[in-house]
Amino acid sequence: MRINEWKREDDDLSIGRDTLSLLRREMIIYVAHIKTNVIRALIFPFILIIIFSNLGSNSAVGITTAVVNYANNPASASFLSSLQSQNTLQITSVTDLSQAMSMLKSGSADLVVVILPTFPRTDGSNPSVQIYHSNSNLAGTAGGISIIEQAAAKYGADPSSATGDPQAASHVAQLVGSNLAYGFQISYKTFLIGGLIAMVAAFGAIFGGGATLISDRQLGNLKAFLITPVSKNAIILSKILYGTIVSVIGGMLALGLGIAMGGTMAMGIAGLPYILVLVTLISIGFSSFTVVLASRVKNIEAYQIFAQVIVMPLWFLSGAFFPVSSMPAWMQPISVVDPMTYATTGIRYVMLSGYYPLQAFGTDILALLLFFALGFGLSFILFKMRID
């Protein structure tokens, strides 16, 4: 009886209501410090883009390249030998395109270079060198393509590249020559920006989710909340959501900055929803983990160290800076279980290749959903409410 007389009509909704009330507070504080928040999200991507965005041509190592030479003229022979002299490219000569494409499909080649009969002339708008690459080693091909481009430039040919994803191969084959639809100039800058977006999201979670929980605890705000009938879960949920919002805003700001600084969005504006979904999923996951971490460490210093020790390696191992394929073999399996790998890869499909095959999309989303479910679920189990 006594219990019931105090039951509010909206008790079932109260978690949602409380969460929103707490989230509203977080957002007011976020807006009050908007400058700091924006600068915090953008400063590192800005510096990294400036310093690293031109490193592309040197980052490729041992890229298997299948070359189909349809030109058979002195210029093409000399072009081929100039490719062979590049240490980073492992050249295999192949007689026809379908053989080359199946190598690409099976992964035994990272790149396919087709020298068309018109080489070294450019036939109208059609380039005389076509580059196909596999999305499975998108990262590794970045440098390779720019090497080929440089080599071809000497002959006046205008190479273009096109997506040669296993599923897309036949699709792309039709588009040979019309390099604008699927063809793109792969750039390390855009490659890097993809990794930076994931980084900003992860670091946003550190600052937004966990760190504010610690400051609330130290300043006594958490105690003030716990004195009210607010449920513990609403507090956890509001922190996770706030961390997620900070991360997603940060990720989108980083994307905008990247574009402003010369990055490309191959898929155009249509790619935005994909990036939003990828960033949101990775953000909720990270945010959940940082909130649990924050609930279990005493002070902000310990939290920062723990959080960075966890996030930094995940970031590097995700292929944010360097292609996963260029990492030592023993390290590569780690990137498979690294949730950031999937966000980074996904963002690159959207920004670099402009085509996000359903299977790849499914894999990325599934991996990120798993990460989200794990983090989100565990956060409610492992969260430790303390006021000191």
Add this chain to the structure above:
Amino acid sequence: MAAQSNNVIEVKNVVKKFGDFTALNNVSFTIKEGELFGLLGPNGAGKTTMINLILGLLKVTSGTIIIDREDISRNPERIKKIIGMMTQETVVEPDLTAKQNLELFARLYGLSEAEMSKRVSEALKDANLEDKANVRAGTFSGGMQRRLELVKSMVNVPKILILDEPTTGLDVQNRVDMWKRIRELSKRGVTIIMTTQYLEEADSLCERVAVIDHGEVKAIGTPLELKKQVATKPILEIFAKADVLDSIAEIIRVKYKLKPEILGEKLLAEISGDTASVVSGIMKETSKRKIEIYSISSRLPTMDDVFIKLTGSSLRDTTSGTYESTRSKMMTRR
């Protein structure tokens, strides 16, 4: 209802340990409906710990706490709804306006939008902050922030109000204002439990006081009862250099048959007989012997005397002056 008593809070044999450290040792007291009850004790006495136990933020190691006739562990949700609390740290949100601060808590208490706006505007009025409703609380003075805190703790119209050191850190003017506000709330019938390190605060404000030190309740009663417990007679107070106090004490013991106590540079003794002749007698005697004293006076017993008697040390000496904020300022606040 069963046994009718008008006790709103009953604390029985409460022990609280943090690891090996006993923060509260067998604490018991009861608070009646409508009472203004004080927990008086120096830094680290265990006052906040006691409050946190009542709020259910900590769990007792042993003992029971009954609030509104129900063990707090039975139905913490209900208890939370009838308690309002002002924490020791001022925790107004500096980035929220006065109004937003109040609204946040009104919502967390589950008030409807209509109720909320009514209570919030009443609260702003009570705090004399109507014209600052939409100003960020971070720009407020310490006194204004505390006032906002006080009305915030009343936003759910609680039956019981807990104030943890409500005046610590305030200047005299704001302290007097806070006292007035607390008295008003008490008159409205709210049961108030407040902690304080200030004797004069407990003395002038509280109807009953529990003196707490090192986690133990040393005495409970009205300020008057406690003072009577120490002495019904006036108290002689002499200040002098510590090394001459012994000889003064000797005079007092031999000549006037009093029982002096020495605390640093202070000597205290209950006066029996005619106060004026005792004081003038001692003055004559000391000047004859060329013993230099700073001051000599007689007065009625104060809470400080109570405290000295109960704990063997002067609360005033240990806590006077500086209040150091325990709040850790953060470098990386958003």
